[in-house]
Amino acid sequence: MLVLGIESSCDETGVALVEWEGAAVPRLASHALHSQIAMHQAYGGVVPELASRDHIRRVLPLTQTVFDEAGKRLADVDVVAYTRGPGLAGALLVGAGVACALGAALGKPVLGVHHLEGHLLSPFLSEDPPEFPFVALLVSGGHTQLMRVDGVGRYEILGETIDDAAGEAFDKSAKLMGLPYPGGPWLAKLAEQGDPAAFKLPRPLLHSGDLDFSFAGLKTAVLTQAKKLGDQLDVRKADLAASTQAAIVEVLLKKSLSALAETGLKRLVVAGGVGANRMLRQQLDAACAQRGVRVHYPELHLCTDNGAMIAMAAAMRLQAGLQEATEAYAFDVKPR
Ligand code: KG4
Numbered sequence: 001m002l003v004l005g006i007e008s009s010c011d012e013t014g015v016a017l018v019e020w021e022g023a024a025v026p027r028l029a030s031h032a033l034h035s036q037i038a039m040h041q042a043y044g045g046v047v048p049e050l051a052s053r054d055h056i057r058r059v060l061p062l063t064q065t066v067f068d069e070a071g072k073r074l075a076d077v078d079v080v081a082y083t084r085g086p087g088l089a090g091a092l093l094v095g096a097g098v099a100c101a102l103g104a105a106l107g108k109p110v111l112g113v114h115h116l117e118g119h120l121l122s123p124f125l126s127e128d129p130p131e132f133p134f135v136a137l138l139v140s141g142g143h144t145q146l147m148r149v150d151g152v153g154r155y156e157i158l159g160e161t162i163d164d165a166a167g168e169a170f171d172k173s174a175k176l177m178g179l180p181y182p183g184g185p186w187l188a189k190l191a192e193q194g195d196p197a198a199f200k201l202p203r204p205l206l207h208s209g210d211l212d213f214s215f216a217g218l219k220t221a222v223l224t225q226a227k228k229l230g231d232q233l234d235v236r237k238a239d240l241a242a243s244t245q246a247a248i249v250e251v252l253l254k255k256s257l258s259a260l261a262e263t264g265l266k267r268l269v270v271a272g273g274v275g276a277n278r279m280l281r282q283q284l285d286a287a288c289a290q291r292g293v294r295v296h297y298p299e300l301h302l303c304t305d306n307g308a309m310i311a312m313a314a315a316m317r318l319q320a321g322l323q324e325a326t327e328a329y330a331f332d333v334k335p336r
């Protein structure tokens, strides 16, 4: 079976081919990605209309690339998968439209995939995929969730953010410090030269006794600190970045450890863009090693949005017999 996957929920256009035989773990045949980050940087954030237009420009050339690289033809495709949501409506419609058009032209069914399920299952694209069951920490620009995962499609939310996502906390704090968009990786880089204990910033809900998160107050505290520093902000920026990162990472770490303790599970999967953060990885690795917990991450280049995870999630759902692909070809997107 060969699945073509298309991701266009936000500011990356991703296309990939995933194939499998019988019960074997599906494998990535090829993938191609175009990031719009440089285009949106001038505006300090994603401009939805520009995102949609750029997806339109990129999606067919990228599709051609994945077929060329895998040595496959359009006619080899069994199912066309696309990101159904969540994401920007216009951006999602590009991927859905192309998927439905290709499906209709080829006489092959289409399948809409939940973007977060793509992130969640992205570690299965690595050489050493996790086994079920596991705890998943899903940390992206739009979501922060802890989940118990017993199998494909068997997900229980243990806790989630009540306001901003972890990636949003990185991005908004970075913006306050005058760093480019998207701020997460820039803040993380700057933090390497700073003192994480320089500023006392809040760790919201750290002792709440549940597995929920809240990051809005942290952003406000960073703003207050930045204002207080005034002219001094420029010379203390690395310290503020390091302190912000330390606050976010500590909360993510402690809550993940609580989720592992509560469920008694010995495997943790970390997925989503913030999963690329080096400090988070170091601290999770160290703490989990002490507790005999194995940590799995997607490969670094598959942490942020990509088509491979969408094709993979579609393949795993189809293989598990969870979902029928459809020949209805309705543009079916779900932004929220
Ligand atoms: O999963 P993703 O590509 O998109 C969403 O589905 O939201 O995640 C993007 C988020 C952004 O907030 C970005 O700043 C953050 O992931 N991010 C990072 C790092 N790399 C990406 N945050 C902290 N440290 C990083 N190294």
Ligand code: ZN
Pocket: 115, 119, 140, 141, 272, 273, 304, 305
């Ligand atoms: Zn994402």
